[in-house]
Amino acid sequence: MNSLIQYTLRIADSSLILGQRMSQWCSNGPTLEEDIAMSNIALDSFGQANGFYEYAAQLDGSRSADELAFKRNEREFFNHQLSEQENGNFGTTTVRNFLHDAFNFLFYTELASSKDETLAALSAKSLKEVKYHLRHSSNWLIRLGDGTQESNMKVQESLNFLWQYTGEIFEMDEIDNEMLDAGVGVDNNKLRKGWDEIINSTIEKAKLTRPVDGYMANGSKKGIHTEHLGFLLAEMQFLPRAYPDAKW
Amino acid sequence: MKEEHFQKQIDTEQKIEPKDWMPEQYRKHLIRQISQHAHSEVIGMQPEGNWITRAPSLRAKMILLAKVQDEAGHGLYLYSACETLGISREELVQQLHDEKAKYSSIFNYPTLTWADMGAIGWLVDGAAIVNQVSLQRTSYGPYSRAMIKICKEESFHQRQGYEIMAEMAKGTPEQKTMAQDALNRFWWPSIMMFGPQDSESPRTGNAMKWKIKRQTNDELRQSFIDKTVGQAEIIGLKIPDPDLKWNEEREHYDFGEMDWEEFWNVVNGNGPCNKQRLAHHKKAHDEGEWVRNAAQEYAKKHESATN
Amino acid sequence: MAKNATVWEVFIQSKNGLAHKHAGNVHAADKIMALENARELYTRRNEGSCIWVVKSSEIVSSETEDSEAFFDPSNDKMYRHPTFYTMPEGSKHI
Numbered sequence: 001m002n003s004l005i006q007y008t009l010r011i012a013d014s015s016l017i018l019g020q021r022m023s024q025w026c027s028n029g030p031t032l033e034e035d036i037a038m039s040n041i042a043l044d045s046f047g048q049a050n051g052f053y054e055y056a057a058q059l060d061g062s063r064s065a066d067e068l069a070f071k072r073n074e075r076e077f078f079n080h081q082l083s084e085q086e087n088g089n090f091g092t093t094t095v096r097n098f099l100h101d102a103f104n105f106l107f108y109t110e111l112a113s114s115k116d117e118t119l120a121a122l123s124a125k126s127l128k129e130v131k132y133h134l135r136h137s138s139n140w141l142i143r144l145g146d147g148t149q150e151s152n153m154k155v156q157e158s159l160n161f162l163w164q165y166t167g168e169i170f171e172m173d174e175i176d177n178e179m180l181d182a183g184v185g186v187d188n189n190k191l192r193k194g195w196d197e198i199i200n201s202t203i204e205k206a207k208l209t210r211p212v213d214g215y216m217a218n219g220s221k222k223g224i225h226t227e228h229l230g231f232l233l234a235e236m237q238f239l240p241r242a243y244p245d246a247k248w
Numbered sequence: 249m250k251e252e253h254f255q256k257q258i259d260t261e262q263k264i265e266p267k268d269w270m271p272e273q274y275r276k277h278l279i280r281q282i283s284q285h286a287h288s289e290v291i292g293m294q295p296e297g298n299w300i301t302r303a304p305s306l307r308a309k310m311i312l313l314a315k316v317q318d319e320a321g322h323g324l325y326l327y328s329a330c331e332t333l334g335i336s337r338e339e340l341v342q343q344l345h346d347e348k349a350k351y352s353s354i355f356n357y358p359t360l361t362w363a364d365m366g367a368i369g370w371l372v373d374g375a376a377i378v379n380q381v382s383l384q385r386t387s388y389g390p391y392s393r394a395m396i397k398i399c400k401e402e403s404f405h406q407r408q409g410y411e412i413m414a415e416m417a418k419g420t421p422e423q424k425t426m427a428q429d430a431l432n433r434f435w436w437p438s439i440m441m442f443g444p445q446d447s448e449s450p451r452t453g454n455a456m457k458w459k460i461k462r463q464t465n466d467e468l469r470q471s472f473i474d475k476t477v478g479q480a481e482i483i484g485l486k487i488p489d490p491d492l493k494w495n496e497e498r499e500h501y502d503f504g505e506m507d508w509e510e511f512w513n514v515v516n517g518n519g520p521c522n523k524q525r526l527a528h529h530k531k532a533h534d535e536g537e538w539v540r541n542a543a544q545e546y547a548k549k550h551e552s553a554t555n
Numbered sequence: 556m557a558k559n560a561t562v563w564e565v566f567i568q569s570k571n572g573l574a575h576k577h578a579g580n581v582h583a584a585d586k587i588m589a590l591e592n593a594r595e596l597y598t599r600r601n602e603g604s605c606i607w608v609v610k611s612s613e614i615v616s617s618e619t620e621d622s623e624a625f626f627d628p629s630n631d632k633m634y635r636h637p638t639f640y641t642m643p644e645g646s647k648h649i
Contacts (some may be wrong), residue, residue, distance in 0.1 A: 015486075020301060023300045023301060023309070023313055024312065025298075026289075026293060026297040026300055026316055026317075027293040027294050027297045027316075027528065027529075027532065028528075028535075029531045029532065029536065030532075030535070030536025030537075030539035030540055031362040031536060031539075031540065031560075031582065032290065032320055032323055032324050032327075032582075032590040033324070033581055033583065033595065033596065034536075034539075034592075035293075035317075035320050035584060036317055036320045036321060036324070036592075036595045037591065037592070037595045039313055039314075039316070039320070040317070040595055040599070042313055042319070043310060043313055043314060046306060046309060046310045046313070047310065049306070050306045050307075050310070053306070065306060066305045066306055069306055070304075089535065090535075090536065090539045091539075092544075099301040123399055130325075135415060135591075136591065139587060139588065139591070142546070143542055143543050143584075143588075144539070146540050146546055146549065146596055147541070147542025147543065147545045147546045148335075148538070148541055148542050148545045150538050150541075151539070151541070151542035151545075154538065235301050235302055236301060236302065237364055238302055239302060239303075239304035240304050240305070243420065243422060243423070245420050246304075246305040246419055246420050246422070246423050247363075247415065247419060248305050248308055248412075248415065248416075267616065317599075318599075324579070324581070324596055325579055328579040328580040328581075329579070331580065336559050337559075337560070337582060338559045343578070364561065394579070473582070503567070512649055514617040540584075543583075543585070543588065544560075544584045546585070547561075547584040547621035548583065550585070
């Protein structure tokens with residue numbers, strides 16, 4: 001597959017999978033207000049995914065955005081493993097989103113200057129939404145970390161667990177390098193410093209401890225995922241796969 | 249004297265506002281009606297929320313999520329309106345959990361296939377619209393304003409459902425079967441949304457006198473049926489009522505007898521999903537307690553900065 | 556057990572140049588979350604360029620026109636929220 005298509009799919013996939021996770025919170029939020037907020041985040045993510053899938057479909061020429069989303073299997077998805085992690089409790093979701101939002105914010109900021117006009121435009125649009133997501137997850141992380149003893153313990157536990165998924169988001173493989181050389185893609189390594197700043201300052205306000213780097217999960221760029229993705233896709237893709245001739 | 253003034257406000261179509269004097273019965277009736285309406289919106293998120301992760305296209309997923317999110321919003325507008333009557337949202341939620349307050353019975357039916365999303369949008373939201381349009385003119389100011397806002401948002405909901413049904417009805421044979429099956433299962437429960445017949449409805453008298461309700465159950469039910477029959481015909485689906493027939497004299501559709509046993513069973517807690525819906529709501533509420541506690545603790549610690 | 560959430564009245568300015576209009580309320584523990592919640596609830600359809608939130612307990616209301624003739628002088632809080640009243644620790648059913 002063409003590198004640009006692959007590069008675009010990676011972005012689309014992470015947005016779709018994160019959106020799918022967030023949409024699972026519908027009617028399950030800790031308050032009605034938060035239920036609405038999380039649905040908004042899910043909607044934004046789906047919107048972003050849709051934009052990038054449409055572009056990938058355009059480049060691909062043989063598959064529609066829906067076919068890309070609903071007909072690829074586990075080993076053909078390239079979302080970050082971080083995005084497919086389970087919602088767990090509200091604290092786990094907050095931590096997962098925060099770690100991802102911080103990355104997305106920096107990533108889209110860079111990608112907005114891409115030589116590829118479509119990627120640049122999609123990024124600029126997504127950036128507005130991601131700024132808000134980051135604010136939202138940061139605010140909650142601080143409130144949960146600096147809330148009660150119980151809430152602090154819970155989010156520290158989530159942070160310790162999810163930390164292993166924060167390594168591969170900065171990886172640069174041959175496709176990333178090819179895109180970077182073409183002036184199209186982002187140098188993920190350069191994002192690390194900004195990411196650390198955001199993470200460290202927020203963690204401090206949240207009275208949490210930054211986990212020590214240990215084993216770092218990797219492989220999503222090659223379609224290697226955690227066991228969660230299979231279940232997630234089975235649920236998500238069921239209808240189009242069960243009724244291949246149907247139009248919805 | 250106060251009663252007379254109050255009734256005069258009602259009779260001259262003035263809105264009653266939170267600071268106005270009102271009979272205790274009026275206040276109680278409104279608290280019950282508005283809160284049950286709010287509970288319905290929130291519980292209603294469950295049967296539809298059920299299918300968000302399985303929506304068959306990106307567009308369908310986003311539209312369904314936006315719709316369900318609107319329901320949450322409607323619940324909030326209504327809890328907000330109800331709180332002006334001197335009761336807290338927490339108390340209202342407790343009433344729901346204690347089964348002292350009810351919600352619309354339609355949500356005690358399960359959503360078994362994707363076509364149910366179409367049926368619910370088309371029929372359930374359709375029925376809700378008929379009821380809500382009427383309520384825009386309700387006498388209590390905050391309730392009326394909430395209903396106006398809700399009505400503005402509601403029409404996209406019905407169109408979303410009708411579109412799903414229309415597409416499926418002209419799709420593959422399996423899709424058409426699925427759509428007809430959903431209509432078969434949701435038709436009568438939708439008709440039942442308008443409540444008992446006027447003759448069996450004890451509170452209708454005051455509700456009409458105080459202009460809380462502007463039309464009776466039977467009037468609204470008839471209005472809904474008249475609107476919907478044609479819609480089914482256009483998309484080629486059959487309404488499961490053999491007694492449905494246009495009555496030239498009345499200029500309305502005649503329709504069959506509802507299963508009143510089923511109606512009262514579901515209203516009184518013996519429907520397919522009653523226990524499940526409430527348990528789900530309680531679980532979400534209980535599991536969120538540590539979060540709400542944390543937010544309050546944080547606010548307390550940072551009193552000056554955050555308040 | 557969390558006490559009742561703080562209630563905030565929400566005022567939305569839908570377009571630059573227009574006055575803020577009361578839209579309803581939201582529950583939130585602090586003002587930052589109140590603003591965010593108000594944005595989520597009341598501006599999903601681009602209905603807002605500016606949002607104000609005010610604690611319900613801070614709203615001061617005038618009396619209605621005829622109230623003088625009918626009612627005893629009463630408190631001037633606009634909404635009768637039970638949360639305005641602090642109950643003694645441990646008291647129930649009130």
